[in-house]
Amino acid sequence: MSKQLPMPVEPEDASGQRAGRRTTVRYLQNEAVPRAVRKVLGNALRLSRESARLSLGESAGRLGVSSSKLSRIESGTNSPKERDLPRFFETYGITTPQEQDNLRELAAAAHRPNWWQPWSAVTPKYLQAVVSFEDMACRVRSFEPTYLHGLLQTPEYARALIERGRGPANTYDELVRFRTARQKQFTSADKKLFCIVDETTLARPVGSSAIMRGQLQHLIDLTSHSRIQLRLAPLYDFDVHVELGPTTIFDFAGRLLPTIVFTEAYDGGLVIEDEEMVDRRVKAFDELAARSLDSHAMRRRLQHLMTRYR
Known part of the structure; x- marks a missing residue:
């Protein structure tokens, strides 16, 4: 049975609206590809970044990573480890315990072995x-x-x-x-x-x-x-x-x-x-x-x- 994952909190921006529409289309072959649980985590972090009104480049600079690495995290190709999350919490202003716990659980799930x-x-x-x-x-x-x-x-x-x-x-x-x-x-x-x-x-x-x-x-x-x-x-x-x-x-x-x-x-x-x-x-x-x-x-x-x- 698949383990039930926590629902990520979808933050609002300063105007009280949800983030804009997605525009991603990607052709996959035999390279590293996004797993669903990583996409859930990456999607939640992207929404938090947009809610904080930070661009990809601004966030990458504050987090101390490259823009390409942060893009791979948000797309679900890579995922941060649990120990890396406090930097995201501080940068994006993620302060509620529930949201922090959800993201920690998602990060842990993203690094667990798959049945396949x-x-x-x-x-x-x-x-x-x-x-x-x-x-x-x-x-x-x-x-x-x-x-x-x-x-x-x-x-x-x-x-x-x-x-x-x-x-x-x-x-x-x-x-x-x-x-x-x-x-x-x-x-x-x-x-x-x-x-x-x-x-x-x-x-x-x-x-x-x-x-x-x-x-x-x-x-x-x-x-x-x-x-x-x-x-x-x-x-x-x-x-x-x-x-x-x-x-x-x-x-x-x-x-x-x-x-x-x-x-x-x-x-x-x-x-x-x-x-x-x-x-x-x-x-x-x-x-x-x-x-x-x-x-x-x-x-x-x-x-x-x-x-x-x-």
């Missing part, structure tokens, strides 16, 4: 960032037009996909175990998953007919899951528009983090925090969901698709 640590050598850094968002999100919404989302895959389907990948063969078993552990970690927590499955992904065979039958039956079973909501974007329907492309939306409880969008590419992925871009993708996702088949109609279509793989 045993697989860190075989998984790309951007995927580790995605999994950290899954861990902290209260709801994940996803549309994948190429292959099924990792949280929906059977072990056999996952292995067939992994064996078609670019990694060395001696990592295949570990990657399958990682994907299985990822699913167990997610389903054991009180989280919700909302996936729009593109019918194209089911018409494109992976592995063998037996693997596809098992995968389709697994999806049929998931349509009755209490915390998993599935929709099917059907082929040959002129009203179903899939231009949204591969999109995963992470929603967080309270004010832990604003909604984040991730779109995966061949060798990395785009993390989108810009409010306008996130809003456009959320609206496009909602429109696609409304035009897709609901769970009952999807179940009937899946049962029909099973006949293709006999």
